[in-house]
Amino acid sequence: MGVRIDIAGLRPEDIAVVPSPLAELGMALHALSEPGHHPGLQGWATGVTARLDPHLADRMCEADFLWRTTFSDLFLPSAGVPGGGALPGGTLAEELDLLDKLSDEQFVDAALEFTCALPHSLPGPGPLTDEGLRRRSLELAAARGPRQLRFTERLLADPPRTRAWLRRFLQDCDEAFFADTWDRLRPQLTADTRLKTDLLRRRGPAEALASVSPAVTLDEAAGLITVDKLGDGRTATGDGGLLLIPTSLGRPHLMVLHRHGWQPVLHYPVRSPEPAAPPTVDQLALRMTALSHPVRMRMCRHLARSEYTTGELAQVHGMTAPEISRHLGVLRRAGLIITRRRGRYVLHQLDVTVVARLGSDFLEGILR
Template identity: 80%
Template sequence: MSVHIDITGLRRERVAVVPSPLAELGMALHALSEPGHHPGLQGWATTVTAGLDPHLADRMCEADFLWRTTFSDLFLPSAGIPGGSTLPAATLAEELDLLDKLTDEQFVDAALEFTGALTYDAEGPGALSHPQVRARALDLAASRGPQQVRFTRRLLDDPPCVRAWLRQFLEDCDEAFFAEVWSRLRHQLATDVRHKTDLLRRKGLAEALASVSPALSLDESAGRITVDKLADGRTATADGGLLLVPTSLGWPHLMVLHRFRWQPVLHYPVGSPELAAPPSVEQLTLRMTALSHPVRMRICRHLARSAYTTGELAQVHGMTAPEISRHLGVLKKAGLITTRRRGRYVLHQLDVTVVARLGSDFLEGILR
């Protein structure tokens, strides 16, 4: 599973690293709604939540599926402006003006992403113009709850009203807590932008992407960026550009905007506790599969306590040496055991550091 960005013909000057106050506000709302995703921000989230005006707190729940269950592309409106060259603005007010420039169709389709009713990275009918898509969106919203149904009906019946409501809500969030947050975080983001831009200029896109996340890889011969995620998708820069947007609140989320006809965006965390080289989705799958077998679990019990030879493990488990070797091969391929030679013997031992990280690795992988 992965998301692919076709960058055939992309010129270096069309790659931009730019912070986005609106995207950071969206991430702040997500952290407030899902503090479990962001353990390092729980103290901040508790403080902000405790100080919120009750009316604003209620409104924050009214459409929280735009930032809690999904991160709506509405928080990156510059990507939807035709031409594929518009950059995020320097202030929240200017970015909200960009949000106002999206057509009603773009706004509604992006807002309804949480329902899964619409095609995302390919051309398809919109909910405003196709009755069947509208009915399906309402049906899928109903499976999420009455609040989602009410929002979806309002959105489909009166998009300008919902747009005005959302803008006012975001402006109120800015006044209540985000202006102070942005004044602290924008300097860290500006530093990261300078670093990534310098890498782009001096060493090229591959080096810049490597500094963004180990989950990104560039195949220059194929003209393709691959994002290692538990999701499938594809997009292309075509005649437009590529945006890299940093967030100080985003770890462990690495998000890819790959909506059809929108400029591709990599929204990535900076200053995170992320491991230097987290396992790929494929490697994580290998490890989880390797440990799911009862025989290999028993082998790991022994290898966690001491180093064993294949013969010793065969004797302990009442199995043949070739059978044990096959299980050890699976564990070794998954990177769960280490081997060392002692004289004519080869000793195997569980890498307890790797196993201890599996919980956080799994969480990072599914939230990436």
């Protein structure tokens, strides 16, 4: 399984690494709609939601299936601009102008991707010209829910009206919260694009793509990029290029645009300060076993807040120092505590970052 991109004949200079404010706004909307996917953004999402105008919040629900259950290709319009070779705009206004350059047929096809059943990897007519596809689009939307059906009816009846609604909505989101967020994120995304571009020029496509994600591999002999995903898909760069677009708010999602006739896009998460490689199954089992003991859970409550010596923990828990040392050894072997020496004292503290990766419920429980 996975998505394959045929890059036969693609030159390194045809690969562009560019940040996209519109793509990042789409990920912002997704993170606000699905905060459970992005536990690291809970503080940001709570702050935005608390300040959000109720009317805009209601409008955000009208078509949230475009960014909640799927990530619509409409947020990457440069890939579909007729003629190929277009790059994302430097500002949201420029990107919205690119969105306006999509034909009504392109806009409708991309907007209906949320039904997850209309073909988008193969050429053919769309629901604006094919009556059978039109009926099928309405049936699929109705199966999804009344909001999806109303949106699809309006979209098929009057595409320009829906386009105007979406543009106005995105502009209002920018004014309400995204402009400040983009100002904060842009330096990080720009730095990542410089890093990837430098790798591309100095080391070649294989290393540049490997730096995007371990899930992306390049078979240079076959001229094929494979992205390890649960879904299947296939596309080709053809006479066009390949776009790499970084996202900060979208972590951990790695997405591939593989719509027929559009430029392929890898929309990848920038590196986080967390360990790049996930723990092995054995490491996970070791950590979960270490945390399952009631004494070690109580020890974690103290170690999450401050550093403690073995003697201090023994006094707090009414146990002997050797008993505490054995429990600390289990936590240390599981990689859950940080130990450092200060003079003649050895101090222990919980590595909260590692514990947070195991589950927020446990972390909240010991920090409550």
